[in-house]
Amino acid sequence: MCVLVCSRERVGDAATHLLVELALRGEALAIDGGNRLQAYPLARALRERTNRFDFFCQRVLIRRAFTAYQLLALLESLPLLTSPLVILDPLASFYDETLPVGQARWLVQRCLQEIERLKRAAPVFLLLRTCPLPQRRFLQDMVCRQADTLFYEQEEITSFVQPALF
Amino acid sequence: MARVEKTGWLMDVYTRPSGELVCWLLSEDGQRWLLPMDFPVTFYAAGSLAVLRQAWRFLRGRGVQLSRQVRRDLFHGERVVLSATLDLPGRLPETYRRLAQAFPVLDYYDADLPLSVRFVAGTQVPLLGRCRFETDGQRLLGLQPLESAWEMQPSLPPLRVMEIECDAEPALHPPQEIVIRCDRRCYRFPLQPLRAFVVNLQALLGTYDPDVILTRYGDTWLFPFLSEHAPSFNPNRDEQMKVEFRRERSLFAYGQVLYRGAQALLFGRWHIDRCNAALFAEIGLTGALEMARVTGLGVQEAVRKSPGAGITAMQMQTALRDGVLIPAVKQQAEATRTLVSLIRYDRGGMVYQPLVGVHRHVAELDFASMYPAIMVRYNISPETLYQRDAPAGLIPRTLQPLLVKRLALKHCLHTLDRRDSRVSDLKARQTALKWLLVVCFGYLGYKNARFGRVESHEAVTAISRELLLQAKENAEDMGFTILHMYVDSLFVKREDTRTEADFLPLAEKIQAETGIGVTLEGVYRWLVFLPACRDQRIPVANRYFGVFEDGTLKYRGIALRRHDTCPYVAQTQLDILSCLAQADDPREQWKEAWGLVNQRVRSLQRRQAAIEGLQMAVKLSRDPQAFRRPSAAAQAARQLQAEGVAVRAGMRLFFWFTQQGVSVAPPAAEEVDWDHYARLVLRAAGEILDVLQPVEKKQQYYLPLLK
Structure with missing residues (x-):
């Protein structure tokens, strides 16, 4: 399992690049856990790389989960795949303050068990956004501990910006 | 007994x-x-x-x-x-x-x-x-x-209402005096000494025994304050109960950050805080009662929660009646689809960009409650997806009576004279139902909706696009020109059509073809579609102003409609529109309108405008520490924080533009940035008037004022 931790904005771009490369090589399934998949940029990026746009578009399969429970149900419903699996922003819905922390921890554990099952058959890529809530940072750590390969993308340090003079 | x-x-x-x-x-x-x-x-x-x-x-x-x-x-x-x-x-x-x-x-x-x-x-x-x-x-x-929730003229309980207000906004200044109105009497009590105030309040509660306590800042200040400083005071009718406090929170919904203040709920009587009840300003007590009646949520809950909670409650009632289990959490995930399918089907309503400029004798036709009507007519419900001839689904069965009742109330309103005493109550009730219908579509795709499913959501928009295209073709077949289409409404004109009667055959034809009710919103004497501010050649959807044949104004997408426009600028824009409305063609009144702008700008330059009219309002899109630039909102938030006010995302802040930046307290006249307000007035005027005349003519009006 390969995990990339990056900023919220970068998840979409990273997914676009990864999915284009995968689609050019075969079928790929993208599971969007945080509404991060950018369909139009992905289509444009594919068009830049091939003139058989329709054909390659069919190779990108998508499923969206809008809640933590849906993500778990979705992972549970997946059979062992032969094509790569890309999971975008899987923890987005786990940061929802209406989801109790204990429940979130249990759901992440269950999701990781499912990912463990799936990665035996095909490569799994997780694109995580940096946790915005310090009190739920442990969820990100749980996922990262499970990674076979882990990439951290340094976040740009933002602070008060001096307004332009002109 | x-x-x-x-x-x-x-x-x-x-x-x-x-x-x-x-x-x-x-x-x-x-x-x-x-x-x-x-x-x-x-x-x-x-x-x-x-x-x-x-x-x-x-x-x-x-x-x-x-x-x-x-x-x-x-x-x-x-x-x-x-x-x-x-x-x-x-x-x-x-x-x-x-x-x-x-x-x-x-x-x-x-x-x-x-x-x-x-x-x-x-x-x-x-x-x-x-x-x-x-x-x-x-x-x-x-x-x-003895009565159903769908009764058209439900009997109303004789409620006793008490109103409690304080003399200052508690977040900024500690209130000194409390005004209590009940049974046509008005009482004023100083807040200190607190014991005397509490004794008086308790005595009034005992005397009048109100069913409804209407307050300003009751949720966020009055009841928490009393609970802290006078713990033995109990405003409940049920003496076994204490006031129930719920904590404040910020949430992301309907595409924006919303702030829900803390809540104080009573038992045996209702407490409604006007400043913390989402729709109360629009629907009032009558609308709130209607919402509680049809949703089954208690009045205190119904006024504080979003209409989405009401729709969910209605769906729950249908499920309970049908013996369908209501899941505590939604688990159904989307089926696998290809990228092409996502691009093709995950779309919103149809928009046909307007023809920029002035148009005369234009009719606006609206599909009545289009999305809910589609859901009912086409049986769109999560469990009926991909099924032909399925029995009516849970969502259509929930919406059907709501839709019928709202249309009946609307029809009743149309038949009444505007001065009829029943009009305001009917309006409030139909508005309450309208909000439930407005959100029912969004809730099909909402992540936490118990019976939502994103594919059903997409089906509704797909059908709506098809219906709008069908309506366009019908109109064009009858020789009409389509000026603009926006999700569920279309603007049409034809050389020989002037009155409502001329457009009715078209409305009837569209209704017959699509099977969804079509109403003629009205015929505009003139209507102006506005271009983008940055480029006059680019049209903007749903940005227009116009005047109906009876002189009523309608405007969308201009400063007047924005919540962050200060009252002075909004009033100026409204006055400009009223000035233009006097003519058969707005271009004829262009100079008079500029005269009015001149007068308003001069009044600012002479510092004659009232400070209250210059108060700006802005909703915080994020927590104060998350702001990266010192925008006006960020400055106002930091000032409030410095004064010890807890500021959270989604809160509405008020401030004035001053020479030093912004001020959350009313500034003295010499501190106000009058030029900034003059520029805001000019921008609001230009938004309306620029499209009416060519560029070279505008210069002679703008430049002297800017000096």
Whole structure:
């Protein structure tokens, strides 16, 4: 399992690049856990790389989960795949303050068990956004501990910006 | 007391700390009753039989009646479930919480429903509905409905209302005086000494015994303040209950950050904080009662929650009546689709960009409650997806009576004279229903909706696009020019059409072809579609202003409609529109309108405008520390924080532009940035007037004013 931790904005771009490369090589399934998949940029990026746009578009399969429970149900419903699996922003819905922390921890554990099952058959890529809530940072750590390969993308340090003079 | 039978209204239900359910009833003789009632409640768990057996053992001996049942899940069909019934409804949340903690792997149903929804579905007596009840003075022994929630002219309980206001905004200045209005009398009490104030308030509550306490800042200041400084004060009618406080929160909904202030809920009477009730300003008490009546949510809940919570409650009632299980969490995920399919189907409503400029004798045709009507007519519901000739789904069955009632109220409004005393109440009621219908579509795709499904959501927009295209073709067949189409409305004109009667055949034809009701919003004497501010060649959807034949103005997408426009600028823009409305063609009044702008700008330059009219309002899109640039909102937030005010995302802040930046306190006249306000007025004027004349003419009006 390969995990990339990056900023919220970068998840979409990273997914676009990864999915284009995968689609050019075969079928790929993208599971969007945080509404991060950018369909139009992905289509444009594919068009830049091939003139058989329709054909390659069919190779990108998508499923969206809008809640933590849906993500778990979705992972549970997946059979062992032969094509790569890309999971975008899987923890987005786990940061929802209406989801109790204990429940979130249990759901992440269950999701990781499912990912463990799936990665035996095909490569799994997780694109995580940096946790915005310090009190739920442990969820990100749980996922990262499970990674076979882990990439951290340094976040740009933002602070008060001096307004332009002109 | 002997057993008596009364008729009256069911006002509310709640549970006491002991867990028993209490009904608040108002009998026709004016007596208020708080009567406990036996009302067992049931929730269910489903999953593997081995785990269910463990759950059974876990619950045994905890005062829960357990049984094995087969019940229907909307998505999974019939399921074997463990049914757990509690005699005391107030004990259910804790029992469920413990069970879910011990067995998170199980699926839970009917476990977190609002008590009032459960009660209404179980007894068929709607909240605020007339009913017959039996009591021995100690308990409620029987309850029968005499009225349905869908009654067009429901009988109204005679409510006693008390209004409480303070003399300052508590977040900025500690209030000194409290004004209490009740039964046409007005009382003013100093807040200090507090003991005297509390004694007076308690005495007034005892004397007038109000059913509704309407406050300003009651949620966020008055009741928390009294609870802290006078803990023995109890404003509830039910003396066994204490005020229930709920914490404040910021949430992301409807594409924006919303702030919900803390809440203070009462028992045996209602407390409504005008400043913390989402729709109250628009629908008032009458609308709030209507919302509670049809949704089954208590009045205090209905006014504070979003209409989405109301629609969910209605769906829950339908499910309970049909014996369908209501999942505690939604688990159905989207089916696998290709990128092409996502791009093709995940779209919104149809927009046909407008033809920029002035148009005369234009008709606006609207599909009446288009999305809900589509959901009903095309049977769109999560369980009917991909099915032909399926029986009516849960969502259409929920929406059907709501749609019928709203259209009937709207029709009734059309038949009444504007000065009729019933108009305001009917308007409030139909607006309350309108909001429920507005959100019902969004809730199909909402992540936390119990019976939502994103594919159903997409189906509705797909059908709406098709219908709008059909309407366009019908109009063009009849020789009309389409000026603009926006989701559920279209603007058309034809050389020979002037009056409403000329456009009615088109409305009828579209209605006949599409099967969805079409209303003629009106015929504009003239209508102006505005271009983009940055480029006059680019049209902008849903940005226009115009005047109907009867002189009524309608405007969308201009400064006047924005919440962050200060009253002075908004009034100027409204006056410009009124000035233009005097002519048959707005271009004829262009110079007069500029004269008006001139006058307003000069008034600012002479510092003659009232400070209150210059107050800006802005909604914080994020927490103050998350701002990266020192925008006006960020500055205002930091000033408030420096004064010790807790500022959170979604809050509405008020401030003035000053020479130093912004000020959250009213500034002195010499501190105000008058030039900034003059520029705002000019920008608002230009937004309307620029499109009416060529560029070179504009210069001669703008430049002198800018000097």
